[in-house]
Amino acid sequence: QVQLQESGPGLVKPSETLSLTCTVSGGSISSNYWSWIRQPPGKGLEWIGYLYYSGSTNYNPSLTSRVTISVDTSKNQFSLKLSSVTAADTAVYYCARHGVGSSMDVWGQGTTVTVSS
Amino acid sequence: DIQMTQSPSSLSASVGDRVTITCRASQSISNYLNWYQQKPGKAPNLLIYVASTLQSGVPSRFSGSGSGTDFTLTISSLQPEDFATYYCQQSYSTPWTFGQGTKVEIK
Numbered sequence: 149q150v151q152l153q154e155s156g157p158g159l160v161k162p163s164e165t166l167s168l169t170c171t172v173s174g175g176s177i178s179s180n181y182w183s184w185i186r187q188p189p190g191k192g193l194e195w196i197g198y199l200y201y202s203g204s205t206n207y208n209p210s211l212t213s214r215v216t217i218s219v220d221t222s223k224n225q226f227s228l229k230l231s232s233v234t235a236a237d238t239a240v241y242y243c244a245r246h247g248v249g250s251s252m253d254v255w256g257q258g259t260t261v262t263v264s265s
Numbered sequence: 266d267i268q269m270t271q272s273p274s275s276l277s278a279s280v281g282d283r284v285t286i287t288c289r290a291s292q293s294i295s296n297y298l299n300w301y302q303q304k305p306g307k308a309p310n311l312l313i314y315v316a317s318t319l320q321s322g323v324p325s326r327f328s329g330s331g332s333g334t335d336f337t338l339t340i341s342s343l344q345p346e347d348f349a350t351y352y353c354q355q356s357y358s359t360p361w362t363f364g365q366g367t368k369v370e371i372k
Contacts (some may be wrong), residue, residue, distance in 0.1 A: 183361075193301075193309065193352055195361040208360040209266075242308055250356035251299040251314035258308050 150175035152243050152256035160237075160263050166230040170243030170256060177201050177224045181246035184217060184228045186239040187258075194239075198246065199226055233263045267291050267355050271364035277372040284340040286367045288353035293333045297357035300329055300338045303366075304349045312351075313338065343369070 156168035170182070184196040197207035199217045207215045216229040230237060240258040247253030268291035278284050288298065296316040301309035311320045313329035316336060326341040340347055348371055353364040 169331075192365050193354070193363040195354075195359075195363070198359075205361050210360070215372070247311070247314060248318070249297055249299065249315040250361070251311055251320075251342065252301075252309075253311045255308035255310070 150244065150245060150254050152254060154241060154243050154256045154259040156259060156261070158260055158262060160192050160233055160261060161265050162263055163232055164233055166228070166233050166237060166241075166261055166263075168228045168241055168243075168261070169225050169255065170227070170259060172224045172226075172245075177219065177221055177226065181250070183218075183244045183246060183252060185242045185244060186237075187242070187251070188236075188239045196230075196241075235263050237261070238263045266360055267294060267358060267362055269353055269362050271351075271353055273365050273367060274365065275368040275370060277325045277370045278343050279372045280345060282343045282372075284343050284347075284369060286338045286351055286353075286369075287340070287359075288331075288336045288364050290334045290336075290355055290357075294355045294357035295331045297355055298329075298331065299354045299356060301352045301354065302347075302349045303352065309352060317318040325369055340369075345356055 151173045160166045176196045178201045183198040214231045219226045242258045243256045244252035245254040270289045272287045298316045300313040303309040317329045350366045350368045
């Protein structure tokens with residue numbers, strides 16, 4: 149079955165760019181939509197944006213000026229870049245696959261990113 | 266953005282209890298409503314999609330209903346492994362938004 153694994157630095161300095169990768173295994177990244185979601189410590193879930201394997205994207209307006217989601221079909225991966233980070237961007241970041249009705253039916257285990265100098 | 270409001274924010278219940286969680290959308294979302302369960306330190310797990318369809322592998326004690334703006338998640342007989350936080354999410358229009366969560370605790 150499809151599995152997702154997030155990877156990237158766990159610590160990012162303020163004003164720098166957060167970069168994460170989600171590797172898809174057990175299936176192809178093609179023909180699906182894929183999302184990034186985050187969860188600040190002790191808080192709820194926030195959808196960051198999604199990508200279609202063809203490269204088209206849709207971002208949360210609250211983050212759109214700072215977010216880029218891209219795909220590398222040759223590596224079966226998609227990536228998140230979030231620029232000009234602050235402490236408010238400290239969170240667990242999840243990648244997920246879209247299922248029926250744009251539900252998110254497969255999730256990665258999550259990776260914790262802390263923004264601190 | 267569509268606002269999703271869950272109630273209650275937390276509840277205490279005993280094993281075997283029937284539990285109902287409500288989710289209200291700030292505008293009609295048809296049946297584009299999904300429910301997730303999250304345990305501490307784990308990723309959310311999809312329980313119900315498009316308001317009432319049980320995700321494969323999810324126990325039948327979970328059920329969902331509703332359309333338009335008002336939705337419910339029901340656990341017919343609470344089991345020890347069901348103590349967790351539950352989130353609703355609308356997928357009617359972007360940005361996708363989640364409710365604030367309902368924490369189900371042991372009484």
